[in-house]
């Protein structure tokens with residue numbers, strides 16, 4: 801995972817992605833966070849994938865009594881499919 805501090809003027813990492821696929825490694829559930837939802841997190845002060853990861857959990861696993869924190873985030877860059 802890149803912290804994206806190397807090149808040029810600093811931009812919030814989350815400003816560089818247009819969507820994020822989120823997969824729960826415990827139950828296999830996936831969902832896609834779209835740009836408007838990402839923008840809400842950015843405006844709430846969450847600017848990095850790691851910070852976002854800390855805030856997310858799997859509701860299905862949590863309902864089952866788990867922590868729901870075994871998530872993988874797959875950012876989809878602007879300009880890619």
Ligand SMILES: [Zn+2]
Pocket residue numbers: 824825826827828829858859860861862868
């Ligand atoms: Zn889950």
